[in-house]
Amino acid sequence: MTDAAPVLRAATEADLDAIMALEESSFTSDAWSRDSMQREIVSPFCHYLVAVxxxxxxxxxAGLLCPEGSSDADIQTIAVDPADRGHGLGRALMTELMAEAARRRARQIFLEVRADNPVAHGLYRSLGFDDIAVRPNYYQPDGVDAVVMRAELGRPAGRTSA
Ligand SMILES: CC(C)(COP(=O)(O)OP(=O)(O)OC[C@H]1O[C@@H](n2cnc3c(N)ncnc32)[C@H](O)[C@@H]1OP(=O)(O)O)[C@@H](O)C(=O)NCCC(=O)NCCS
Known part of the structure; x- marks a missing residue:
């Protein structure tokens, strides 16, 4: 056993099996298909990271959609293995994706979070995302609302001291 922190690197198709295993255990009722995940990982419009x-x-x-030249970016997905949660890894993945969106010159970044997911919602709020809309019954088959969140880019992501 080691206490070394997981290392972040760009995802490749070779990571697909492990990503899908975590996707399906993390999002039991609304997991993405393997085909959708594969397309995202290889897309030049996206930037996917794994923590190993x-x-x-x-x-x-975690994955970002951010075509070069677009002013808008989207956080597509994020999941941390239950054994690794609560140690800052979700924050590290989000911070790196927000930095990549800024490098691609996006001005703002959006995401959707289930209204019944206070942990993820708290993480996003702490990173500067604000609630901007609610999409009723967005997550099916559960019938759970989506909260749409937005953050401005252009300054380094993360906590402010003020
Ligand atoms: C959301 C998720 C990615 C967070 O990953 P993580 O590595 O545990 O997160 P971190 O350790 O970086 O914690 C970041 C913040 O999340 C919030 N958070 C984390 N664990 C929490 C808990 N048990 N209760 C409340 N808030 C919590 C806090 O705001 C925390 O910041 P803090 O440590 O400064 O207080 C992880 O819980 C997960 O994979 N959940 C299942 C999949 C999912 O819900 N994905 C999001 C879909 S929108």
């Missing part, structure tokens, strides 16, 4: 443990296991992944 020292033993090679997948600790987490």
């Amino acid at each position: 443990r020292a033993d090679g296991g997948l600790a987490g992944y």
Whole structure:
């Protein structure tokens, strides 16, 4: 066993099996299909990261949609293995995706979060995202609302001291 923090790197198609295993265990009723995930990972319009443990296991992944030249970016997905939660990995993945969106010159970044997911909602708020809309019954088959969130880019993402 090691206490070394997982390392973040760009995802490749070789990570697809591990990503899908975590996707399906994290999003039991609304997981993406393998085909959708594969298309996103290889798309030049996207930027997917994996967090890899020292033993090679997948600790987490997250994905950004941000075509070069677009002023808008979207956080597509994020999940951290339950064994690795609560140690800052979700924040690290989000911070890196927001930095990548800023590098691609996006001005604002959006995401959707289930209204019954206070952990993720709290993470996003702490990163500067604000609630801007609610999409009723967006998540099916559960009938759960989506909260649409937005953050401005252009300054380094993360906590402010003020
Ligand atoms: C949401 C998720 C990615 C967070 O990953 P994580 O590595 O545990 O998050 P972090 O350790 O970086 O914590 C970041 C913030 O999340 C919030 N948070 C984390 N664990 C929490 C808990 N148990 N209760 C309340 N808030 C919590 C806090 O705001 C925390 O910031 P803080 O540590 O400064 O207080 C993870 O819980 C997960 O994979 N959940 C299942 C999939 C999912 O819901 N994805 C989001 C879809 S929109």
